[in-house]
Amino acid sequence: MKTREVNFDGLVGLTHHYAGLSFGNEASTRHQFRVSNPKLAAKQGLLKMKALADAGFAQGVIPPQERPNIPLLRQLGFSGTDAQIVERVAKQEPQLLSAVSSASSMWVANAATVCPSADSLDGKVHFTVANLNNKFHRASEAPTTENLLRAIFRNRDCFSVHSALPQVAMFGDEGAANHNRLGGAYGDPSVQLFVYGREEAKAGLVPARYPARQTLEASQAVARLNQVKPELLVYAQQNPTVIDQGVFHNDVIAVSNRQVLFAHEQAFLHQQALYAQLRDKVPGFTPIEVPADKVSVADAVGTYLFNSQLLSRDDGSMTLVLPEESRQHEGVWRYLNEMLGADNPVSELKVFDLRESMANGGGPACLRLRVVLNETEQKALNPAVMMNDTLFITLNNWVDRWYRDQLTQADLADPQLLREGREALDELTRILDLGSVYPFQQ
Numbered sequence: 001m002k003t004r005e006v007n008f009d010g011l012v013g014l015t016h017h018y019a020g021l022s023f024g025n026e027a028s029t030r031h032q033f034r035v036s037n038p039k040l041a042a043k044q045g046l047l048k049m050k051a052l053a054d055a056g057f058a059q060g061v062i063p064p065q066e067r068p069n070i071p072l073l074r075q076l077g078f079s080g081t082d083a084q085i086v087e088r089v090a091k092q093e094p095q096l097l098s099a100v101s102s103a104s105s106m107w108v109a110n111a112a113t114v115c116p117s118a119d120s121l122d123g124k125v126h127f128t129v130a131n132l133n134n135k136f137h138r139a140s141e142a143p144t145t146e147n148l149l150r151a152i153f154r155n156r157d158c159f160s161v162h163s164a165l166p167q168v169a170m171f172g173d174e175g176a177a178n179h180n181r182l183g184g185a186y187g188d189p190s191v192q193l194f195v196y197g198r199e200e201a202k203a204g205l206v207p208a209r210y211p212a213r214q215t216l217e218a219s220q221a222v223a224r225l226n227q228v229k230p231e232l233l234v235y236a237q238q239n240p241t242v243i244d245q246g247v248f249h250n251d252v253i254a255v256s257n258r259q260v261l262f263a264h265e266q267a268f269l270h271q272q273a274l275y276a277q278l279r280d281k282v283p284g285f286t287p288i289e290v291p292a293d294k295v296s297v298a299d300a301v302g303t304y305l306f307n308s309q310l311l312s313r314d315d316g317s318m319t320l321v322l323p324e325e326s327r328q329h330e331g332v333w334r335y336l337n338e339m340l341g342a343d344n345p346v347s348e349l350k351v352f353d354l355r356e357s358m359a360n361g362g363g364p365a366c367l368r369l370r371v372v373l374n375e376t377e378q379k380a381l382n383p384a385v386m387m388n389d390t391l392f393i394t395l396n397n398w399v400d401r402w403y404r405d406q407l408t409q410a411d412l413a414d415p416q417l418l419r420e421g422r423e424a425l426d427e428l429t430r431i432l433d434l435g436s437v438y439p440f441q442q
């Protein structure tokens with residue numbers, strides 16, 4: 001076993017639905033109140049995990065969260081039995097029930113920011129849970145995310161999990177979706193590129209229409225908590241004009257792997273200065289920059305070609321894992337095939353149908369958290385979460401037994417959904433050997 005990147009994918013939860021909760025994420029707004037299919041969503045995700053595991057990539061799974069979030073409704077003044085609370089909130093505030101029922105924890109690129117041991121001062125793998133402060137329905141993910149990460153990365157000699165930053169806009173943090181690691185072999189210390197949307201302390205350029213979710217102050221705090229070696233740190237501001245076109249996270253417009261940065265030419269505010277810095281710090285730095293006259297920002301947002309996974313194969317070549325939407329678009333697909341023929345490490349495209357997640361603004365990269373682990377660390381994590389033939393079958397059967405094949409906002413009022421969810425998750429914690437991680441289990 002060598003040092004590898006292990007991808008952990010979020011398993012879609014039982015309450016996956018389209019609530020239009022994420023202002024600035026145009027897919028979320030566009031698909032509000034559309035009928036969802038939680039069963040299909042979970043299976044599309046499982047198929048991606050299984051296909052990548054079969055292709056030789058290390059693949060784990062992170063379970064969904066308890067929804068609806070009854071403790072949060074109690075905090076907001078609803079009282080009575082759990083079933084009465086669901087009934088009351090459904091009647092009085094249906095949009096609030098939607099928010100506390102969101103399955104948004106599936107997008108684990110926003111679960112935490114990870115620092116591999118090669119990059120940290122104390123030689124441990126660090127995780128800082130993201131506070132997701134910009135969206136109410138997402139901010140509540142943090143405490144359970146912390147429990148889940150502790151249950152998966154449970155060896156304290158190897159792993160250090162930090163709680164989320166304070167829940168204020170000044171420290172708005174969206175996790176690994178705004179973080180890139182660039183370097184040579186996975187086990188070599190590598191540059192950590194923290195991308196932010198605004199700086200709280202300075203009246204600099206900011207988007208005019210949509211929120212900048214991540215602050216520089218948050219990125220700096222995460223870098224401190226994760227003990228990133230100072231010489232490896234690079235900060236860059238996202239281009240505010242692309243945030244205004246629907247690029248709510250940097251991973252909607254850029255993806256990195258080892259020495260390669262695949263990005264749109266308008267991704268960053270001072271892109272050439274950033275490249276100069278990276279050229280200086282990253283041996284063999286290879287930008288693959290996509291010009292706007294080949295792929296517009298609108299097409300990048302529409303097809304999610306940058307929300308792809310760039311994965312290294314054993315021979316050093318790379319596979320780009322894309323959503324079906326990027327194959328459906330003639331111009332984008334042509335560009336991707338040109339890229340295959342050009343002089344760069346990308347030599348394979350793999351396409352997945354992730355339509356259910358995509359309709360809420362989550363592509364292949366949103367669904368995964370990258371964790372670079374050396375041999376000792378791979379052995380130290382909870383082995384029950386690693387994808388293989390048996391786990392794939394077990395989870396598919398579990399989904400078949402518990403998930404509905406259609407769900408609307410009105411269905412959330414059914415207290416049976418709450419009961420089903422808890423029973424299903426209780427069983428899942430046994431399958432994945434997690435112990436008690438959910439509020440209903442404490």
Ligand SMILES: NCCC[C@H](NC(=O)CCC(=O)O)C(=O)O
Nearest residue numbers: 019020021022025028104107366
């Ligand atoms: N990394 C992808 C995250 C997508 C996520 N969408 C949502 O939460 C949409 C939920 C809804 O509208 O039902 C977000 O915007 O943070």
